[in-house]
Structures are given as structure tokens and as C-alpha cells.
Amino acid sequence: MAQLNIMLVCSAGMSTSMLVKVIKEEVQKQGLDANVFAKPSTEAIEYLEAEPVSVLLLGPQVGFMENNFKEVVGEKEIPIAVINPISYGTMNGKKVLEQALELINK
């Protein structure tokens, strides 16, 4: 069981899975114990209710769903944020990982 579960969500889980790849590389480089994965928005809520998630990052294109997810994870207190659009577009795994870790440690 990995220590950290970083979940990314976008519409179909396509572009976030590209980002997941670069974040995983960064995780390995930094020697972290983290499980990074992407889910389409249609499956995200069910997953959140059933599985452990340490932090939830939303693709900017589905940023409008932030409040939805906040309601769902309300009691579980999982930090949620929208990924910075520039980091997202440039597929900057390092920056996004930083954002995730900051949210967890807050």
C-alpha cells in the first residue's frame, strides 16, 4: 500500500493520464512512496467514496466541479485543488507534484 494516493480527475481521464506519467517520473526521481492515478469525472465520486485518496487534483477544464467534490469528501477532509492551467498545459510534473504535496502538508 502506497503511502500517498494522488488522484487526478478530468473529463475522460485522457489528458490527466498524460500528466500522471510525468508526475510518476518525478515521484521516482524524488524517491517518494506515492501512487498517482487518473480518473474520468464520471467515475471519480464512486472511487472517492470507496478507496483511500490523499489528495484530489482537478484538471482546469473540470475546475467548475470543485464544489461538487468538496461536498462529497466533506467528512473525509481530502484536500482538493484545481491544477494550475500553465503547469497543466506544459505538462509540468514537478510543479503539479509540488502542488499536491503542499496541499497534503497544509
Place this chain on the structure above:
Amino acid sequence: MESKKFNKFVNLLNKFAAKVNNQKYIIGIKNTFATLLPVIMAGAFATLFSSVVFSPEIGLAQISSLSFLAELKPIADVINYFTMNFLTIYVVFVLGHEIGKLNKLKGVFPGVVSVISYLVLNPSFINFVTEDGVNLEIKNVLSRQYTNPEGLFLGMFMAVLSIELYTWLGNQDRLKIKMPDSVPEAVSNSFSSLIPTIFTVTISATFGFAIHFITGMYASEIIYSLVQKPLEGLIQGLPGILLLMFVAQVFWVVGIHGMQMVKPIREPLLLAAIAANTAAFQAGEAVPNIVTMPYWDIFMTFGGSGATLGLLISIFLVSKRPDYRKIAKMSFIPGLFNINEPLIYGLPIMLNPILAIPFIVTPLITGTIGYFAISLGFAARSVVMVPWTVPAIINGYLSTAGDLGTVFTQIICIIVSILIYLPFVKAANSSMIDETQALN
């Protein structure tokens, strides 16, 4: 002042997006069609197989040593029939289940209630006139029009209405059958859904009976001609589909997933349109619809939303900006599979006054070209559902079961998209505006 107004506009769109997305029935409809895509795909593959392998006219079966393949055609036909022509039943079941889930009901049973509630509105006989003019009533059959996409809207209404009723009835304490504590939970659970089920189904059937009694028409005819047909006419016409695309693009320009916004309207209508085309093609009838789900993918979103394949090529041709070239290189492979978030957020196109113009305009123009090419008979109507991640050209070829006119039209559309994006990419070369600042 200008930017204040613009911010207000962006906020408004964001609020609207959140509202749409929170709407229970819209979530249900979106999830339903996402769940059912494999069903449509299975039917589409059966059709593709039937034409390229089993067909003695155009398929492999025309080779004499492989002629036995024609005998296997029924396999493809039966798959096609029970996927495409049964789509409404599956939609009603899954939507009922989804609404049930959103209402915090457990299990798949609400899906069953929903299917029964829909079916009881329809006549279980058909009138058949023989060659001698004798009118026969054939009992205990369900006509195809109630299971194929013609029944889609009534089915969706009934899924929502019946499950809301079922949920409400289940929450009424007075209707609960109380079991002693010693009764196993599974048993008492099945009893607790007993009364709501009986009431829901009875009310639905009575409702259907009353409509027929009062109007002389079945509910399906009324909903189809009053709601579904006009909506289909609107969206499947050129102005309607362009408006839908325009709305989606405006959302994308402010960074919101535009396709998500139009999905609840687009999916039921355009997926039904391709299902109808597939079924007609398989049956050897005239293919009815120009505007279908593949039409959207082939002519308006090659490279991703905004037909950005043209933008990518324009950047490679004329962009002097190293940041543009870097993002374009990174986006090329995903772009071939119609994924373009890196371009939208990295270039960025989002909140970029220069690139927003071709981003909105290009799909409208290429969509129009595609529409006229099909109307003139130069390109074919799509008959096979192809996933949106299939690259351009290949998707055109596959979705029309191998029509080269469509492929040629697609190439023209790509060239046109390059020509539209070119001047704007050039303008961005000399632009002094730092787009990254516009985001902050």
C-alpha cells in the same frame, strides 16, 4: 472596464457550468451515455464486419474461396439488431439505475422498475395488413419503434419520472411493511421494495392507458412527434449543430470543458442518429442522418476541440516563438489522438484574444464544408460509431465503412483549418502581449 466586464462574463460561465453539472438528471444522462458507449461500439463493429468481411458484394466474401463467409452474416446482423435497435431499453435501464443511485437507492433494481414503467406505456401488439387487405392484430409483440432510438426521449422521461415516484413511495413510512427483527435483512429488503414497485408500475400503466383513452394516441407517438422529432430536426440541421459547437468553443476559450457542457444535449441526439444510420445501413435501407456523433468528430474536432490539428501544423510552418514550438512538439502525438489540453492551457489558447478567434471559427467552417460535401453526395453519411480518440483520416474512413470521398473532404478540412490558423499564428509571433499574464 473592458476586463472587468470580461471577468464578469467568465464568472458567469463558470457559475453556469457548475449549475449544469450539479443538475441531477444531467449527471444521470451523461453517465448513462458514457456507460452505454460500448454497446453502440459493439453494434458498430458488427456493421463494419458485416460490410468488410461477410458481404458478398463489397466484402471479403466476394472472393470465391471465401464465399462461405457470407453464410456467417447473421452473426453480425443479430448483434447489430440487439445493440442498435435495442438502445432505448438499455438507456432506460441504466438511466433508471443512475437516478436511483443519485437518490441513494441501493442495487440495480430501480433499473428494472424503470424499464417496466417505460414498456407498459407501449402497445404489446401490432396491426398487420396482409396482401389480401385483411387486417390482422398480432398479439404479444413489441414493435421495433419502441426499442430503437425513436423511443429514446419517452424512455428517458419515464426513467426519471418512475424512479422519482419509486423513491418517494419508498420513503413513505406508512407504506413500509414491517418485519420482525428475526427476519433476515435480504428478505425484509425485498419486501420493502414490493409496494413501491407495484404502485410505480401500476401508476405508469394507468397513465399510459389514460393517455391513449383521452387522445387516441400512444404516449410514444406524442413524445416522438412533439419533442424528439423537432429537437432532432434542430440539432441535426446545420445551424443547430453549429450553434452547439459555438457554445462548446466559447466555454473552452475561458478554460471550461466545452464538450461537457453540450453533452447532455449532444449525446442523446447524435448517438441516436448514428445508431439509426448503422441500423439502416445494416438493413440495406437509405441512411437517414448527415449529422451524427462521427460527423462531429470527423469534420469539427480533428486534433481536439477547435480542430487544432490545423493550429499544430501552422505553428510548425510559421511560428518563430520557441515557447509555441516547444508546446506544439509536445502536443503533436496526443493531438493526433484528438487530445489537446496541452495546447489549450499551455500555449495557451485559453483567454488568448488572438488564438480564440480561429479556435472558435475553424470548427464552424470545417463543419459546414463537411455538411455540404455530404449533402452533395461527395462525402458519405457515417454509419459506424468510431471513438473520438481515433486519429483523423482513419476515423473518416472507418466511420463511413471505407468512403474515400469522406477522407478527401477531411483532407480539405484540415488544409482549410491550417489556412485559418496561419495568420493568427503569425500575428502571435509579433504579439507583444504576454499571454501568461492574461491568466493572472
